[in-house]
Amino acid sequence: MKKQDMTFGLHAVEAVLKNSPERVIEMWVLQGRDDARLTPILAMAAEWGVSVQYASRKALDEKSDGGQHQGVVAKVKPAKILSDNELSAMLEKTEVPFLLILDGVTDPHNLGACLRNADAAGVHGVIVPKDNSVGLTPVVSKVACGAAEVVPLYQVTNLARTMRSLQEKGIWIIGAAGEADCELYQASLTGPLAIAMGAEGKGLRRLSRESCDTLVSIPMAGSVSSLNVSVATGVCLFEAVRQRLA
Numbered sequence: 001m002k003k004q005d006m007t008f009g010l011h012a013v014e015a016v017l018k019n020s021p022e023r024v025i026e027m028w029v030l031q032g033r034d035d036a037r038l039t040p041i042l043a044m045a046a047e048w049g050v051s052v053q054y055a056s057r058k059a060l061d062e063k064s065d066g067g068q069h070q071g072v073v074a075k076v077k078p079a080k081i082l083s084d085n086e087l088s089a090m091l092e093k094t095e096v097p098f099l100l101i102l103d104g105v106t107d108p109h110n111l112g113a114c115l116r117n118a119d120a121a122g123v124h125g126v127i128v129p130k131d132n133s134v135g136l137t138p139v140v141s142k143v144a145c146g147a148a149e150v151v152p153l154y155q156v157t158n159l160a161r162t163m164r165s166l167q168e169k170g171i172w173i174i175g176a177a178g179e180a181d182c183e184l185y186q187a188s189l190t191g192p193l194a195i196a197m198g199a200e201g202k203g204l205r206r207l208s209r210e211s212c213d214t215l216v217s218i219p220m221a222g223s224v225s226s227l228n229v230s231v232a233t234g235v236c237l238f239e240a241v242r243q244r245l246a
């Protein structure tokens with residue numbers, strides 16, 4: 001079976017059991033591990049009739065491909081990745097959309113951290129282009145600490161076209177770019193909003209950048225020129241949260 005079908009780590013396995021138990025096929029727990037943190041996970045597994053086997057650390061290391069499994073690994077059906085149509089359906093029933101666009105993030109640690117930020121900030125969905133982006137891999141799931149199971153991820157075929165259609169629906173698109181003259185803290189981030197972040201190396205692609213209504217920068221006080229994309233995502237999302245709650 002593909003490694004993509006393994007989820008590991010306490011938060012990730014707990015989240016999949018809580019939010020989509022039907023995806024869990026079977027589970028392995030570290031031999032001799034019997035502690036309070038595991039109790040609710042085993043209880044949920046029992047409730048959903050998931051078979052749990054005890055396994056050695058070596059076996060778990062292999063099943064998780066050397067990932068930080070914390071003594072628990074689950075074989076799962078792949079998470080549902082949503083498409084353009086499902087994005088339109090979600091937007092129709094969302095009064096004031098708050099979205100995150102990731103333009104070609106390829107590092108699973110970054111996507112996982114962005115999903116975790118997105119969940120914490122209460123975004124309604126994360127939009128990524130179908131090509132040149134990392135999918136929902138086990139590492140994404142582990143780093144997201146459960147957020148990969150609950151934050152809707154929309155993979156769209158043509159990001160620039162999707163951005164145009166968001167604008168037609170009255171959603172303002174703010175792009176984060178280090179060289180922008182307008183600082184994040186000067187921008188208005190209330191109302192229907194999508195925040196677009198660029199990829200690790202290249203930043204926002206030209207078409208995506210041109211599809212934004214405004215570009216904003218996070219002021220950098222030191223000598224480095226940019227932040228890691230997941231850190232920048234957190235900064236932008238939580239400035240929006242601050243303004244939206246004020």
Ligand SMILES: C[S@@+](CC[C@H](N)C(=O)[O-])C[C@H]1O[C@@H](n2cnc3c(N)ncnc32)[C@H](O)[C@@H]1O
Pocket residue numbers: 175176177178179196197198199200201202203204216217218219220225226227228229230232233
């Ligand atoms: C590692 S940066 C990419 C750096 C790339 N060399 C560039 O020119 O954009 C990844 C993404 O994080 C966001 N980002 C990082 N630092 C930022 C800053 N100071 N202001 C605004 N966005 C930033 C941007 O969306 C950027 O595309």
